[in-house]
Amino acid sequence: MGIRLSLAGTVLASLVCLGICILPMPGVAKVTGQCAQCHTMHNSQGGDPMAVDIAGNPQSTPNETLLRYGCVACHTGTNDGTNNIPYVNSTTAPTYGTDGTTGNTLAGGNFYWVAAAGGASDAMGHNVASDSLATQDATLGNTPPGGTGPLASQLTCAGTTGCHGDRSQDSDFGAMSGTHHADDTIIDGTSVARSYRFLNGVLGLEDPDWEYLPTATAHNQYRGFDRTSDTELAAGSISNLCAQCHNDFHNGSGNVGGTAPAANPFSSPWVRHPTDFDMGNTAAGSEYRNYGGAGVNAYVVSAPVASVDVSTVLSTVTFNDDTIVTCISCHRAHGTPYPDLLRWDYSLISAGGGGSGGCFECHTTKN
Numbered sequence: 001m002g003i004r005l006s007l008a009g010t011v012l013a014s015l016v017c018l019g020i021c022i023l024p025m026p027g028v029a030k031v032t033g034q035c036a037q038c039h040t041m042h043n044s045q046g047g048d049p050m051a052v053d054i055a056g057n058p059q060s061t062p063n064e065t066l067l068r069y070g071c072v073a074c075h076t077g078t079n080d081g082t083n084n085i086p087y088v089n090s091t092t093a094p095t096y097g098t099d100g101t102t103g104n105t106l107a108g109g110n111f112y113w114v115a116a117a118g119g120a121s122d123a124m125g126h127n128v129a130s131d132s133l134a135t136q137d138a139t140l141g142n143t144p145p146g147g148t149g150p151l152a153s154q155l156t157c158a159g160t161t162g163c164h165g166d167r168s169q170d171s172d173f174g175a176m177s178g179t180h181h182a183d184d185t186i187i188d189g190t191s192v193a194r195s196y197r198f199l200n201g202v203l204g205l206e207d208p209d210w211e212y213l214p215t216a217t218a219h220n221q222y223r224g225f226d227r228t229s230d231t232e233l234a235a236g237s238i239s240n241l242c243a244q245c246h247n248d249f250h251n252g253s254g255n256v257g258g259t260a261p262a263a264n265p266f267s268s269p270w271v272r273h274p275t276d277f278d279m280g281n282t283a284a285g286s287e288y289r290n291y292g293g294a295g296v297n298a299y300v301v302s303a304p305v306a307s308v309d310v311s312t313v314l315s316t317v318t319f320n321d322d323t324i325v326t327c328i329s330c331h332r333a334h335g336t337p338y339p340d341l342l343r344w345d346y347s348l349i350s351a352g353g354g355g356s357g358g359c360f361e362c363h364t365t366k367n
């Protein structure tokens with residue numbers, strides 16, 4: 001077979017150029033192309049294996065769903081704004097810039113820095129085992145901070161030990177069955193395919209190029225909740241996804257909500273940074289009202305806020321259920337060049353130093 005998938009740094013011809021899988025239409029994620037470009041019936045052709053690993057080398061072990069590539073192998077490459085596979089791992093250093101909005105990484109960031117190829121810095125990303133992407137986190141093992149205990153095994157892309165797909169299924173492709181061939185024009189959370197980025201039950205509006213060089217008018221619109229209590233799960237929000245493993249950082253009882261007045265339990269002073277909390281709940285003259293610039297209030301792609309209504313992309317915010325703090329206001333899901341998979345270098349953010357970006361996008365008077 002001469003037709004192969006695009007993998008960065010390898011000699012494989014481009015899947016994109018050969019016209020597989022390409023549907024760059026907004027919201028529509030449905031693969032196209034000859035079956036043989038992605039599937040192999042026996043992992044054998046002329047007696048040689050058809051499956052290939054991340055590095056593009058033949059792989060004698062067959063993949064699930066008769067695929068020639070695992071999740072990571074297919075999703076490894078270099079984004080250039082025209083690729084129709086979202087690349088979340090690269091074999092050479094991606095360009096990131098100061099906050100991941102000016103380089104060639106996508107909304108979730110990139111596994112490069114946590115993967116062996118990028119130096120295997122455990123704190124720079126989720127240590128995903130699929131396709132032998134990364135080894136187990138030497139500090140955290142398989143235990144999510146803020147969670148209820150270790151996962152059954154190392155993190156995977158999808159399934160019980162992963163983020164994508166049906167989290168009751170124990171394998172990557174079992175959890176993702178029926179997603180890539182489905183029409184997901186409508187995101188209503190009723191199936192994995194019809195969930196935001198195949199994150200089961202999560203809602204949101206999908207930027208068609210996965211936030212390649214995002215702007216205030218071209219970005220994902222994340223689903224958030226304007227909660228009034230720390231015990232609300234906010235199911236369907238992007239933060240609820242993170243809370244499925246890091247629950248205490250988002251919801252729960254006991255000391256999670258702190259000692260705020262019973263009449264208004266979900267308020268300052270906080271005991272952990274608020275999420276699924278709308279900045280519209282702060283006083284009219286608060287520092288938060290200058291998010292996106294005083295009087296301008298443009299959506300800030302480097303410190304994104306979520307909204308209750310995700311039917312349109314918001315280029316400006318109104319502090320009425322559209323300025324909701326989320327886990328990914330500060331983090332990126334896959335990885336970044338910075339510890340704790342933060343969007344920006346936290347070590348460079350100092351009070352009173354006249355700085356900008358990062359925390360200062362919301363805490364506009366602390367610089």
Ligand code: HEC
Nearest residue numbers: 021029030031038069070071074085157164172173176197
């Ligand atoms: C044979 C190649 C291939 C394999 C294997 C593969 N993907 Fe994909 N994936 C694609 C292509 C092509 C797209 C873009 C078209 C689409 O969205 O379906 C995509 C899109 C996605 C998206 C974005 C969907 C959206 O809403 O934009 C996610 C998330 C994803 N894949 C996750 C996975 C996971 C998890 C696995 C492993 C269980 C996996 N993929 C395996 C090719 C692949």
Ligand code: HEC
Nearest residue numbers: 122123126127137140142143144162242245327331333340
């Ligand atoms: C399936 C469970 C699971 C989900 C869902 C999940 N995580 Fe994690 N997370 C883990 C585990 C396990 C670790 C520790 C091992 C590691 O870092 O790979 C971890 C580690 C982290 C770390 C610390 C990284 C380090 O190495 O110091 C951060 C930050 C983090 N997660 C943020 C998030 C965010 C943000 C989300 C939502 C986008 C999220 N997580 C969703 C399981 C999960």
Ligand code: HEC
Nearest residue numbers: 020021031032033034035037038065176177178179180181
């Ligand atoms: C661009 C890559 C690509 C092409 C081309 C492709 N598939 Fe797939 N297919 C996938 C991926 C990735 C999965 C695994 C995720 C899932 O189940 O949706 C999959 C899953 C499947 C499944 C199991 C899940 C389901 O939806 O039923 C079947 C059956 C299948 N493909 C058949 C086909 C056939 C038949 C063709 C050709 C007509 C084809 N595929 C072409 C990527 C591709």
Ligand code: HEC
Nearest residue numbers: 145239242243246249250273275325326327329330340346
């Ligand atoms: C306001 C920015 C911000 C928000 C919002 C935020 N985080 Fe963090 N997170 C940080 C920073 C900064 C750190 C570094 C450690 C610290 O300062 O506590 C961190 C650290 C972490 C860690 C690593 C803890 C450890 O023990 O290594 C995890 C896991 C984590 N965050 C998950 C989450 C989850 C899940 C959410 C949403 C419920 C979330 N974060 C929301 C900024 C944030």
Ligand code: HEC
Nearest residue numbers: 267268269270274279282288303325329358359361362363
């Ligand atoms: C997306 C906007 C946003 C970002 C980014 C953000 N914060 Fe916050 N932060 C808030 C909001 C909103 C509150 C709650 C304010 C209130 O209740 O009055 C808050 C609360 C806090 C509090 C607790 C204040 C209290 O009264 O208990 C601290 C401390 C804090 N943030 C620090 C940080 C730091 C440090 C960073 C960067 C790592 C950061 N924040 C990034 C929006 C943000």
